[in-house]
Amino acid sequence: MAVTLAVPYAVVLGIKGKWDEAADGLDGNWRRLHKASTDGFSPEVAAAVEAFREPWVDEIKAAAQQAQGYSDEITVFQGRVLIADLEQAERLRSLMPWVHRDAAITESVVVWP
Amino acid sequence: MTVITIPAPIPAFRRMESKPGRAQTFATNVRAVTVGVKDVQGWASGVSAPDWQGDTGDAHDHATTRFAIRLDSAEAALDRVVTAADRFEDRLTVLNVLRPRIDKRRVAVNRDGETLRIEVEATTGQDIDAVALADLERRGEALLERATAVNDDITDWVTRYLDAEADFIAALAGVDTVAEGERAADDPGRVDVDALTDRFNRLKRDPESLADWWAGLTRAQRQALVTEDPRLVGNTGGIPVVDRDDANRAALHSDLDYLGEREDDGQLSGAEKRALENAEHIRTGLEKFKDKLDLQTGRELAHVLVYQPGIHSGDGAVAISFGNPDLADHVSVNVPGLTSDASSTEGNLDKTLDLHNAAVGENSGSVASVYWLDYDAPSGNPINPFDPLGQLDFGGVAFTDKADDGGERFSDFIDGLRASDQGEQAHVTAIGHSYGSTAVGHALEDGLDVDDAILIGSPGQPVSSADALTDADVWVGSKDYDPVSLLGSGDRGGLGALGHDPADDDFGGVRFETGDGSLRVEDLLGNHTSYFEGDSLDNMAHIVTDNDAEVTQQPHRGDPGGGYLTLDELVVASTAASGGEFVWDHGGEWAYETGKDGVEVVGEVGGWLLEHSRFGGIL
Numbered sequence: 001m002a003v004t005l006a007v008p009y010a011v012v013l014g015i016k017g018k019w020d021e022a023a024d025g026l027d028g029n030w031r032r033l034h035k036a037s038t039d040g041f042s043p044e045v046a047a048a049v050e051a052f053r054e055p056w057v058d059e060i061k062a063a064a065q066q067a068q069g070y071s072d073e074i075t076v077f078q079g080r081v082l083i084a085d086l087e088q089a090e091r092l093r094s095l096m097p098w099v100h101r102d103a104a105i106t107e108s109v110v111v112w113p
Numbered sequence: 114m115t116v117i118t119i120p121a122p123i124p125a126f127r128r129m130e131s132k133p134g135r136a137q138t139f140a141t142n143v144r145a146v147t148v149g150v151k152d153v154q155g156w157a158s159g160v161s162a163p164d165w166q167g168d169t170g171d172a173h174d175h176a177t178t179r180f181a182i183r184l185d186s187a188e189a190a191l192d193r194v195v196t197a198a199d200r201f202e203d204r205l206t207v208l209n210v211l212r213p214r215i216d217k218r219r220v221a222v223n224r225d226g227e228t229l230r231i232e233v234e235a236t237t238g239q240d241i242d243a244v245a246l247a248d249l250e251r252r253g254e255a256l257l258e259r260a261t262a263v264n265d266d267i268t269d270w271v272t273r274y275l276d277a278e279a280d281f282i283a284a285l286a287g288v289d290t291v292a293e294g295e296r297a298a299d300d301p302g303r304v305d306v307d308a309l310t311d312r313f314n315r316l317k318r319d320p321e322s323l324a325d326w327w328a329g330l331t332r333a334q335r336q337a338l339v340t341e342d343p344r345l346v347g348n349t350g351g352i353p354v355v356d357r358d359d360a361n362r363a364a365l366h367s368d369l370d371y372l373g374e375r376e377d378d379g380q381l382s383g384a385e386k387r388a389l390e391n392a393e394h395i396r397t398g399l400e401k402f403k404d405k406l407d408l409q410t411g412r413e414l415a416h417v418l419v420y421q422p423g424i425h426s427g428d429g430a431v432a433i434s435f436g437n438p439d440l441a442d443h444v445s446v447n448v449p450g451l452t453s454d455a456s457s458t459e460g461n462l463d464k465t466l467d468l469h470n471a472a473v474g475e476n477s478g479s480v481a482s483v484y485w486l487d488y489d490a491p492s493g494n495p496i497n498p499f500d501p502l503g504q505l506d507f508g509g510v511a512f513t514d515k516a517d518d519g520g521e522r523f524s525d526f527i528d529g530l531r532a533s534d535q536g537e538q539a540h541v542t543a544i545g546h547s548y549g550s551t552a553v554g555h556a557l558e559d560g561l562d563v564d565d566a567i568l569i570g571s572p573g574q575p576v577s578s579a580d581a582l583t584d585a586d587v588w589v590g591s592k593d594y595d596p597v598s599l600l601g602s603g604d605r606g607g608l609g610a611l612g613h614d615p616a617d618d619d620f621g622g623v624r625f626e627t628g629d630g631s632l633r634v635e636d637l638l639g640n641h642t643s644y645f646e647g648d649s650l651d652n653m654a655h656i657v658t659d660n661d662a663e664v665t666q667q668p669h670r671g672d673p674g675g676g677y678l679t680l681d682e683l684v685v686a687s688t689a690a691s692g693g694e695f696v697w698d699h700g701g702e703w704a705y706e707t708g709k710d711g712v713e714v715v716g717e718v719g720g721w722l723l724e725h726s727r728f729g730g731i732l
Contacts, residue, residue: 015160022153024378028370031150036142040135048282052194054290059187059291060150065179069155091520094176099159101175 010073015096019071021101028056070095115246117253119230120260121389122223126267129212131278133411140198144359145366146529147340152367154188157181182298185422189303196336197284201414204277208270208553209338210412215266222260229256252572252592312344313338318531320351327352339363347420348430350529353414354439361420365399366396369420371418384423391429391455398433398458402466406416407436415462419487419526422455430487433462435469438530442478444539446485446530446658448523450547450570453490461486464645468544470634471654481539485526486521488552513611516548516575520555527562542657543585546644547597548572551611557583565656569627569644571613573601579622587622588656588664589615590649595632595640596689599680604671606679618671626665634687 034057038046077092089105096103161178229252236249299305309330316323327335337359339346344351346358372389375381381389395417405414419432429511438444445468449461461484469482527541542565549570557566558575566583566655568574569590579587591614602609603617616624627649630640644650648665655663667684668675678686 018156020378021375022156024374024380025149025153028367028374029146030172032142032149032366032370035148036139038139040132041139042130042278045131045278045282048289052285055290056187056190056294059183059294060146061358063153063180063183063187067184070180071174091176096177098162098175100180101162111549112687 011100012077014091016047016071016074019067019095023064023068023071026060026067030060030064033057033060081097115250115669116248117229117233118257119226119233119440120222120257121251122226123219123260123263123267124245125402127217127271127274128272129205131201131205133209134406134413134582136198136202137412138197139229140202141362142364143191143195143198143360144336144340144363145370146341147188147195148343148363149370150184150187150369151341152371154181154184157202175264185292186294186298188292189297189300190288190331192337192340194289195340196333197281200332201277201281204273206276206410206412206715207464208274210269210409215270218259218263219267222256222263225407226256226260231509238245240687244469246450253255264389281579282559286652288491304331304334306341307336309334309338310342310345312484313342313349314432314544314729316339316352317349317670320349320529323349323351323658324353324532327356328533342523343367344421347417350525351532352529353435353533353535354418354434356563358416358483360415364400365395365417365422369396388429391427391431393427394455395420395422395431395433396459398462401459402435403461405435405466410437418483419485421487425454425487425489425698427490428453431455431458432483432485432487432526433458433465434481435466436479436481438481438539439533440479440534441466441539442480442537443459443542443658444483444530445472445542445544446483446523447544448485448488448519448549448553449490449721450549451546451552453486453549455486458484458486464489467645468653468690471650472657472714475654475658475660475696477658477660482657483530485523487526488522489515490552491515504632513551514577516547516551516611517555519520519549519552520557520561524559524561527556533561540659541568544569544653544657546570548611550615551575554615556614557585557587561585567653568615569642569649569653570595570598571601571615572597573609573613574615574620575612577613578620579615586656586661587615587623588652589620589669590627590644590652591624591670592627592630592640592644592649593670593677594632594637594683596640596680596683599678608680614670618669618675620669623657623664624667624669625649626667627652633688634684634691637683637687642683643722658729 032052036049036053038049041049074092076096077088093100093103093105134614137731151623157177161181163316177402187542187727229249233249233253236245259547288297312326313323316326328337335356340363341365343360347357347364347487349357362710368388369392371393372381372385372392375385376389399415399417401414402415403413406412415436416434416437417432418434419430421430424430447461447465448470449457449609454460465482466632469480472480476626503516526541530541531538541563543553543556543561543563547570550568551573553561553566553568554574554576557563561583563583563585565586565588567588567590571591574582576582598614598616599607600610601607601612601614601617604619607614613620615622623626628647630636630643632709646652652664655661
C-alpha cells in the first residue's frame with residue numbers, strides 16, 4: 001500500500017524552505033530577547049522586564065523549534081518519496097498552504113515483484 | 114524681636130535609576146524581535162485558513178494555521194510592550210531634561226539661603242537699621258517662595274518618574290504569560306494594522322499629508338506600524354525623525370538576527386550576503402557613536418533616517434543624522450560621491466561629526482548634521498574614460514543618469530525632512546562632495562528646497578551658472594590641487610563630461626577659502642578628501658549656521674588672483690614636485706614623460722586615483 005498526495009513538488013520544496021526561514025527568523029528573535037540587557041533600569045523595572053522576558057523567550061524558542069521540526073518533517077517525506085500511509089499524507093498536507101487543503105490523497109496498492 | 118525665616122536646605126532628590134538611553138536600547142531590541150515575529154506570523158497567516166480566528170475543524174487541523182495563531186499571541190504581547198517601552202522612553206526623556214533644571218534651581222536656593230543665613234547671623238545682637246532689616250525680611254520671604262516652588266517641582270518630578278516606572282511595570286506584567294498574550298490577541302481594541310498600512314501607502318507620496326495623518330495616530334497605532342513594516346516607516350519622508358530612527362534600528366537589528374542565522378546555516382544567497390555585510394557596516398558605524406548622547410534628551414545623538422541594505426546594485430542605502438533635524442534650527446545634509454557604499458559609512462560619519470561639532474561650536478542655534486547616501490553612486494572612475502573597472506559610460510547617459518536619479522531621490526529626502534520639521538522651518542544646507550556635488554547640482558536644477566548649497570571638490574555642474582542652478586545661495590569649495598575639481602569645463606578647458614566647473618569665474622556664487630592643498634603627487638588624492646578639515650571645515654560650519662559674514666573667500670578660477678593649473682598641467686607639476694621617480698616607483702602607470710596627450714594623462718591619473726580610493730569611498 002502507498003499514498004499519493006496531489007500537491008506539486010515545487011510547492012512542497014518551497015514550503016519546506018519557508019518553514020526553515022521561519023525557524024531561522026524566530027531563532028534570531030528569541031536570542032535577541034534573551035540577551036536584552038536590563039542594565040540601566042531600576043531594580044523594580046528590571047524585575048518586571050525579566051518576568052516578561054522569560055515566558056516569551058521560551059514561547060518564541062518553542063515556535064522556532066516547531067517550525068524547524070516542520071521543515072525537517074518535509075525533508076523526511078521528500079526522502080521517502082512514497083508516503084507510507086494516510087495519516088502521514090494528511091500531516092504533510094496540513095503543512096502546505098491552505099489553498100492545498102483539499103489536495104487529493106489516494107491510496108494505491110503497490111505490487112511488489 | 115524680628116524673625117527672619119530662611120528655608121531649610123533642600124536635600125538632593127531622587128536620581129533617575131532608569132535611563133532614557135537604556136530605555137531606547139530596550140525598546141529597539143523589543144521592536145526588532147517584534148519585527149521578526151511579525152514577518153514569520155505574516156507569512157504563516159498568509160497561507161493559513163482565511164478565517165483562522167474561527168474554530169472550524171478544518172482550520173484546527175491545519176498545522177500552519179495553528180502556528181499562525183500561536184505567533185499571533187506573541188505578536189500581540191510584544192506590540193503592547195513596544196508601545197509601553199516607547200512611552201516609557203519618552204517620559205524618561207522629558208524627565209531627564211527637567212531634572213538638571215530643577216536641580217540647578219535647588220542648588221541656587223540653597224546657596225542663597227546659606228548666604229542669607231550668614232548675613233543674618235552677623236547681625237544677631239547688633240544694632241541694625243530698619244531698612245536693612247526690611248531688606249533681610251524681604252529676601253527671606255522671596256527665598257521661601259523660591260524654595261516652595263522648587264520643592265513642589267521636585268515632588269511633581271518624583272511623582273512623574275514613579276508613575277512612569279509604575280506604568281511600564283504594569284504594562285509588562287499585563288502580558289508576562291502566554292495566556293495573557295492570547296487574551297491580548299483577542300482584544301477587540303487591538304490595532305487594525307492592515308487598514309493603517311493601506312492608508313499609509315496611499316499617503317506616502319505626499320509627505321505633508323502623511324505627517325499630518327501620522328500626528329493624529331495613537332502611540333499604539335504608530336508603534337504597530339513601525340513593527341509591521343519598519344522599512345516602509347523608516348524610509349518615508351514626512352514621518353518624524355525619532356520614529357524613522359526607531360523603525361530603521363528595528364529593521365537593522367532584525368536583519369542582523371535573521372541574516373546572521375542564515376549565515377550560520379550556510380544558506381545566504383549572494384544578495385543576502387551583501388545585505389548582511391552592509392548591515393554590519395552600518396551597525397559598526399552606529400556603535401562607534403552610541404555613547405554620544407544628545408545632551409538635551411539623553412537619546413543617542415545619531416538618528417537613522419534611511420536604512421535599506423539591499424538596494425542600489427547591492428551598495429545599500431543609509432542616512433544618519435547627528436542631532437534631530439525635526440528640532441534643529443540648522444540642518445545640513447551631505448552627499449558623498451563616487452564609490453560610496455555602505456562600507457564607507459564609518460569614515461563618512463567621522464567627517465559628518467566633525468562638521469557637526471564645528472557647527473555646534475558656532476553657538477548660533479541647534480544643529481543637526483546628516484550624512485545621506487541613498488543613490489546609486491557609480492562604482493567606477495570619473496577621471497579615466499577607458500578604465501576597465503569603471504563600468505561607466507563616461508560622459509554618456511549612464512553616468513549622468515545616476516546623478517540625475519540621485520538628485521531626484523535627494524529632493525524627495527529633503528521634502529520629507531521639511532514635512533516632518535517641527536516649529537519654525539529649519540535653515541537647510543545641502544552639501545555635495547565630488548560626484549555627490551553633481552547629484553546635488555541636478556537636484557538644485559530641479560528645484561531642491563534648501564537655503565544654501567555647498568559644492569566641494571566638484572567634477573561638474575549641470576548648468577553653467579549658480580543663478581541658473583538655484584535660488585539658494587551657492588558656495589563652492591575647490592582646492593586648486595584637487596584633480597577632481599579640475600574636471601568640469603571652464604575658461605581653460607576641462608573635460609566637462611559631468612558639466613561645468615563651479616569654481617570658474619563665470620559660474621557665480623561664492624568660492625570660499627579652502628587652500629590649494631599639497632602639490633606633491635602623492636597628496637593629490639588627500640587634497641580631494643580633506644574638505645572636512647581646516648579652513649574649509651570652518652567655512653562650511655559658518656555657512657551651515659547662517660553666519661555668512663564669517664566666511665572667508667578666495668578668488669574664482671580665472672578672476673584676478675585666481676590663477677590655477679589645468680588637470681594635465683597639475684599632473685606634470687605635481688610629478689615634478691615629487692621628483693618624478695615616485696610615479697614610476699608606484700606602478701609605472703603615470704605618463705609624465707610620455708603623456709603629451711591630455712586624455713592619456715588624465716586616464717593615467719584616474720587609474721591611480723581609483724586604485725587609491727576604491728576602499729575609502731572618497732570621490
